[in-house]
Amino acid sequence: MAVREGIRCGGRSARIQAEVHKAVKEMQAEAGRDEITVPAIAARAGVTPSTIYRRWGTLAELLADVAVERLRPIADPADTGSTQGDVEAWIEQYVDETASDVGKALLRDIFANAAGTNNPIQCCNFTRETLEVIRDRGVARGEAPLDIDEILDIVIAPIMYRILFQNTPPTAEECRKLLARVRSLPSLDTQMKSASLSA
Amino acid sequence: MAVREGIRCGGRSARIQAEVHKAVKEMQAEAGRDEITVPAIAARAGVTPSTIYRRWGTLAELLADVAVERLRPIADPADTGSTQGDVEAWIEQYVDETASDVGKALLRDIFANAAGTNNPIQCCNFTRETLEVIRDRGVARGEAPLDIDEILDIVIAPIMYRILFQNTPPTAEECRKLLARVRSLPSLDTQMKSASLSA
DNA sequence: TTCTTAACGCAAAATATTTGCATTAGTGGC
DNA sequence: GCCACTAATGCAAATATTTTGCGTTAAGAA
Numbered sequence: 001m002a003v004r005e006g007i008r009c010g011g012r013s014a015r016i017q018a019e020v021h022k023a024v025k026e027m028q029a030e031a032g033r034d035e036i037t038v039p040a041i042a043a044r045a046g047v048t049p050s051t052i053y054r055r056w057g058t059l060a061e062l063l064a065d066v067a068v069e070r071l072r073p074i075a076d077p078a079d080t081g082s083t084q085g086d087v088e089a090w091i092e093q094y095v096d097e098t099a100s101d102v103g104k105a106l107l108r109d110i111f112a113n114a115a116g117t118n119n120p121i122q123c124c125n126f127t128r129e130t131l132e133v134i135r136d137r138g139v140a141r142g143e144a145p146l147d148i149d150e151i152l153d154i155v156i157a158p159i160m161y162r163i164l165f166q167n168t169p170p171t172a173e174e175c176r177k178l179l180a181r182v183r184s185l186p187s188l189d190t191q192m193k194s195a196s197l198s199a
Numbered sequence: 200m201a202v203r204e205g206i207r208c209g210g211r212s213a214r215i216q217a218e219v220h221k222a223v224k225e226m227q228a229e230a231g232r233d234e235i236t237v238p239a240i241a242a243r244a245g246v247t248p249s250t251i252y253r254r255w256g257t258l259a260e261l262l263a264d265v266a267v268e269r270l271r272p273i274a275d276p277a278d279t280g281s282t283q284g285d286v287e288a289w290i291e292q293y294v295d296e297t298a299s300d301v302g303k304a305l306l307r308d309i310f311a312n313a314a315g316t317n318n319p320i321q322c323c324n325f326t327r328e329t330l331e332v333i334r335d336r337g338v339a340r341g342e343a344p345l346d347i348d349e350i351l352d353i354v355i356a357p358i359m360y361r362i363l364f365q366n367t368p369p370t371a372e373e374c375r376k377l378l379a380r381v382r383s384l385p386s387l388d389t390q391m392k393s394a395s396l397s398a
Numbered sequence: 399t400t401c402t403t404a405a406c407g408c409a410a411a412a413t414a415t416t417t418g419c420a421t422t423a424g425t426g427g428c
Numbered sequence: 429g430c431c432a433c434t435a436a437t438g439c440a441a442a443t444a445t446t447t448t449g450c451g452t453t454a455a456g457a458a
Contacts, residue, residue: 008424008435016437033314039414048438053415055436060311105314111363112259112311115232115304124364153377157360158352164310165323165359166351178352207404207455215406238445247407252446254405 019045020052024066028105038062060113067109068119073126076133083138083146084179087155090130091175095159099169107164127156147182154181218244219251223265227304237261259312266308267318272325275332282337282345283378286354289329290374294358298368306363326355346381353380 023045027036038059042049056062077090097103110119128148135146155178163169170178222244226235237258241248255261276289296302309318327347334345354377362368369377 006425006435011424012422013424013436037414049414050416050439051437058415108310108312108314111307113307115307118366120364121366124360152360152365153357154353157356160360160364161323161351161356165319167317167320205404205456210455211453212405212455236445248445249408249447250406257446 016045016047016051017055020047020062021066021069024062025070028066028102033105036063058113060109061117063109064113064117064119067106068122070106071110071123071126073130077130079137082141083134083143086134086137087131087146087151088176088179090134091155091159091179092172094127095163095169095172095175098159099163104163124152127152150182155179215244215246215250216254219246219261220265220268223261224269227265227301232304235262257312259308260316262308263312263316263318266305267321269305270309270322270325272329276329278336282333282340282342285333285336286330286345286350287375287378289333290354290358290378291371293326294362294368294371294374297358298362303362323351326351349381354378 020041023041024036027041027044036059038052039049041059041062042052052062056065077086080086080089098107107123110123131146131148131151135148139145155175158178159170159175219240222240223235226240226243235258237251238248240258240261241251251261255264276285279285279288297306306322309322330345330347330350334347338344354374357377358369358374
């Protein structure tokens with residue numbers, strides 16, 4: 001009988017995907033932007049260009065795919081003992097990474113072909129998931145739950161806007177000022193439920 | 200002696216630039232994304248492809264150039280009689296335009312090659328200039344001056360973040376809630392100087 | 399007007415992308 | 429383990445694109 005159609009994710013396919021991703025990352029670290037072409041990536045990965053075209057479609061989509069992987073958090077945010085401290089510490093390194101030349105290039109790759117994809121949404125979800133870890137840790141300690149949508153509106157959004165549209169990323173001091181506006185941060189204003197948009 | 204080197208901006212150059220821009224806009228209105236290629240644009244504009252390559256470098260840069268022109272405000276914001284009303288009315292149409300499919304595509308074009316350009320900054324400046332008009336109008340009426348950086352942080356940034364990263368543009372009602380957080384809006388809290396980041 | 403040269407058109411060369419067909423190798427069923 | 433099925437790949441030819449050299453046109457200054 002007919003074998004059910006299934007997408008292949010192991011063995012050679014996985015190996016090629018890894019080789020191609022590795023080649024892209026290496027070339028991004030070494031060469032200038034316009035040295036990175038599909039044929040060049042294929043050559044370094046030991047693969048035929050047509051394989052890349054068929055799997056990823058265009059260079060832009062491949063770069064976006066790689067960028068999402070590089071933006072995926074590799075570890076939980078540091079546990080400083082308080083929600084306030086956790087958020088503050090995480091934001092600081094988030095800004096550092098995102099405002100760096102590499103970080104901005106990755107964001108460009110993410111947006112460049114956001115046509116049919118939802119890559120930007122995935123980035124936001126990474127942020128959301130990190131904040132959920134911090135929130136749940138706080139709840140386990142008995143603190144009032146962090147309002148994540150409020151953090152996105154009041155802290156993350158201005159940070160991204162400054163990086164993307166003004167090219168003036170906030171300093172650590174300015175980040176703390178942004179955080180001071182958040183009303184659901186337990187150590188500032190315990191129990192007072194924020195009238196945030198997400199309510 | 201040697202004639203001073205000057206960039207040419209009139210006559211044929213201007214005509215070609217206009218023709219090419221027009222061709223791009225028409226094709227964006229008609230065809231799908233991948234129908235838009237440099238040779239196709241050149242053919243419709245009655246120009247040689249090499250002219251486009253030499254003037255704009257790549258398709259991405261040409262699209263970004265067109266996008267900036269399309270995002271440039273064509274008129275001053277409506278005068279409703281109060282700063283609060285002006286901002287509210289302008290924000291509503293700003294969200295409509297930016298969150299539309301066309302608006303999102305233009306933002307993509309702007310970011311796609313933000314490498315050496317400052318196109319995103321120019322977009323932010325358009326917003327800033329519009330808010331300056333509203334602010335100055337309020338000052339002429341005797342109202343306290345609008346804090347523009349505060350508007351960018353508290354209202355514009357979350358709007359853009361939701362459009363770009365969450366694909367959930369705010370409703371008019373949500374925009375009003377964002378505006379309610381702004382402390383420098385005279386009709387809400389006259390004279391109380393905001394402790395905004397820009398201070 | 400005349401001079402200088404930036405910007406353009408044309409066409410050949412170099413690259414990149416697409417596509418048809420043969421081959422390789424996951425995946426599930428036995 | 430073995431087999432059947434077919435997704436995924438490799439290869440190479442066919443297209444499409446981008447780049448480049450060189451002659452021509454026309455904008456801007458004296």
